[in-house]
Amino acid sequence: MTAENDDNSDITLRLMDLGDIDDFMVWATDDKVSQFCTWKTCTSKEEAMTYMINSVIPHPWMRAICLKNRAIGYIMLTAFEGNDACRCEVGYVLASKYWGKGIATRALKMVASTVFCEWTHLERLDAWVDQDNLGSQRVLVKAGFQKEGVLRKYMLIKGKPRDMVVFSLLSTDPHVN
Numbered sequence: 001m002t003a004e005n006d007d008n009s010d011i012t013l014r015l016m017d018l019g020d021i022d023d024f025m026v027w028a029t030d031d032k033v034s035q036f037c038t039w040k041t042c043t044s045k046e047e048a049m050t051y052m053i054n055s056v057i058p059h060p061w062m063r064a065i066c067l068k069n070r071a072i073g074y075i076m077l078t079a080f081e082g083n084d085a086c087r088c089e090v091g092y093v094l095a096s097k098y099w100g101k102g103i104a105t106r107a108l109k110m111v112a113s114t115v116f117c118e119w120t121h122l123e124r125l126d127a128w129v130d131q132d133n134l135g136s137q138r139v140l141v142k143a144g145f146q147k148e149g150v151l152r153k154y155m156l157i158k159g160k161p162r163d164m165v166v167f168s169l170l171s172t173d174p175h176v177n
């Protein structure tokens with residue numbers, strides 16, 4: 001079991017800005033963090049700045065996961081439109097130094113407990129996780145998501161087709177606090 005002796009009540013979520021660049025670099029330059037993600041590891045501050053300016057700051061819903069107001073990761077929601085508007089996808093990353101303390105689970109529960117109230121049209125949160133990313137699958141289970149199945153060779157990660165496990169949380173599911 002994760003060391004949840006700390007209750008993680010000092011974990012907060014907030015918008016990210018360029019003042020977070022040094023903290024952002026900590027995980028964005030770490031191959032361990034990007035291994036199961038579609039983005040490629042940043043190799044310079046310039047590259048990280050460009051990524052922040054083009055993808056992070058304009059993102060419609062992306063929040064820094066903060067410990068004592070320092071960004072140690074992020075959580076984001078990607079909304080779908082048209083006939084898919086009833087659902088959105090959740091994704092998250094955390095700097096590797098903080099893994100195994102229940103922090104991602106805490107952040108996910110915070111988002112899951114508010115998003116259905118704020119976005120009343122939303123019926124479901126989706127998450128797609130690389131089949132080998134067992135830590136992330138465990139986070140989803142701990143936050144009350146249900147595993148629905150495996151999409152075979154569904155997504156290219158680092159150029160390779162990967163089997164992805166689909167998880168969901170419905171607005172009507174029991175929510176884990």
Ligand SMILES: CC(C)(COP(=O)(O)OP(=O)(O)OC[C@H]1O[C@@H](n2cnc3c(N)ncnc32)[C@H](O)[C@@H]1OP(=O)(O)O)[C@@H](O)C(=O)NCCC(=O)NCCS
Nearest residue numbers: 001002033093094099100101102103104105134135136138
């Ligand atoms: C996935 C990630 C967000 C998890 O963050 P975290 O704060 O360490 O997660 P938590 O501590 O809340 O929970 C992790 C759980 O996974 C378990 N776990 C971790 N690695 C595991 C592994 N290789 N096999 C099985 N279980 C594993 C932990 O033991 C813990 O479960 P427990 O509480 O039952 O012991 C973090 O590892 C990360 O940022 N990874 C890189 C980015 C990423 O993969 N993002 C998700 C993309 S879908």
